[in-house]
Amino acid sequence: MFTWMKKNDVHKNPQVFNSVVDGLKKLYFKNLKPLEEAYLFNDFHSPAMSEPDFVAKPMVLLVGQYSTGKTTFIRYLLERDFPGIRIGPEPTTDSFIAVMHGENEQVIPGNALIVDPKKPFRTLSSFGNAFLNRFCCSELPSGVLESITIVDTPGILSGEKQSVSRGYDFTGILKWFAERCDRIILLFDAHKLDISDEFQRGIEVLRDYDDKIRIVLNKADMITTQQLMRVYGALMWSLGKVINTPEVARVFIGSFWDQPLQMDENRKLFEYEANDLFADIQTLPRNAALRKLNDFIKRARLAKVRTFLFLFFTLLDLHFSSSTSSFETMVIQTARGNHVNSKECKLILSRVEFATCLLPTTSISLPT
Numbered sequence: 001m002f003t004w005m006k007k008n009d010v011h012k013n014p015q016v017f018n019s020v021v022d023g024l025k026k027l028y029f030k031n032l033k034p035l036e037e038a039y040l041f042n043d044f045h046s047p048a049m050s051e052p053d054f055v056a057k058p059m060v061l062l063v064g065q066y067s068t069g070k071t072t073f074i075r076y077l078l079e080r081d082f083p084g085i086r087i088g089p090e091p092t093t094d095s096f097i098a099v100m101h102g103e104n105e106q107v108i109p110g111n112a113l114i115v116d117p118k119k120p121f122r123t124l125s126s127f128g129n130a131f132l133n134r135f136c137c138s139e140l141p142s143g144v145l146e147s148i149t150i151v152d153t154p155g156i157l158s159g160e161k162q163s164v165s166r167g168y169d170f171t172g173i174l175k176w177f178a179e180r181c182d183r184i185i186l187l188f189d190a191h192k193l194d195i196s197d198e199f200q201r202g203i204e205v206l207r208d209y210d211d212k213i214r215i216v217l218n219k220a221d222m223i224t225t226q227q228l229m230r231v232y233g234a235l236m237w238s239l240g241k242v243i244n245t246p247e248v249a250r251v252f253i254g255s256f257w258d259q260p261l262q263m264d265e266n267r268k269l270f271e272y273e274a275n276d277l278f279a280d281i282q283t284l285p286r287n288a289a290l291r292k293l294n295d296f297i298k299r300a301r302l303a304k305v306r307t308f309l310f311l312f313f314t315l316l317d318l319h320f321s322s323s324t325s326s327f328e329t330m331v332i333q334t335a336r337g338n339h340v341n342s343k344e345c346k347l348i349l350s351r352v353e354f355a356t357c358l359l360p361t362t363s364i365s366l367p368t
Helices: 020-038 051-055 070-078 122-127 160-165 170-180 197-212 225-242 264-282 288-320 324-337 342-356
Strands: 059-064 096-101 106-109 135-140 149-152 183-189 213-218 251-253
Touching (some): 070 183, 197 213, 213 264, 225 264, 251 264
Parallel strands (some): 059 149, 059 183, 096 135, 183 213, 213 251
């Protein structure tokens, strides 16, 4: 009885690990990292992972235009100031600031931060000194930061000049953080709903991680209920032109600072929205292991696709540079050398044969 359940029982001796993070770390350094190095995955897609990437706390990334309340939102969460804080109506935060837990209050510059083996920021060195001079870590003792890390970003201005004068790849750095963070919070000011060119490019980069995005309409206590309805509609219209998804984006409405509400007619609404947002952030430490597992599987699939593409073009070049009789022998030797099983080898071979029917019979020289 139930013998059919044993037919697909391939793993007779499954590996046992102490924790999910420990298992992912061992699997990566033993199996996945050699594959990435062999097929240049780290050069073309994503830098290699290190041990701090597996044990890092859940990360919350704040993105928005200038004076939308990003730094004030962090102070509201921590219920205190943090080292290096600057708040004002003008563009004040001109750096990427990682707010983390520490025994003492201090600010660690970017060049010293990337050489710290306990911090998950070592691969940011590839963005150059212009970025590292605008990157720092603010450490302070806080109960909130014992579970999460918060990253504050520079305010985004309008116009092309601002993006050129930064001196570093702003959207590339956003993508780096978006790939590793657990939650992305886009903040909008109720009085400034326009989306600048640079902000639009940033949102387009973050669109690949739309499951992590949460949208916050801040400073909503400064307008009446009627104005709030119009502002909400205008925000959804603006986002619909940038975020091309069939689902309606979840927008949290409120006023996230420690001052009394200027118009308290929507006090209950703001309280419910704040509770929902904070409850969502509180779930991040509990789901951190599952998120790491999900990202690990996604990374492994991308590495496998790159491996097949590399083998495909290698075998395609062998086909044009050799006779048909020796081609199959070369396929078998190439497959054995790259640890590809017979089924996958036949699949690649069929793709090569199909491609040869579409391409001219000229030799293809591939870069080594």
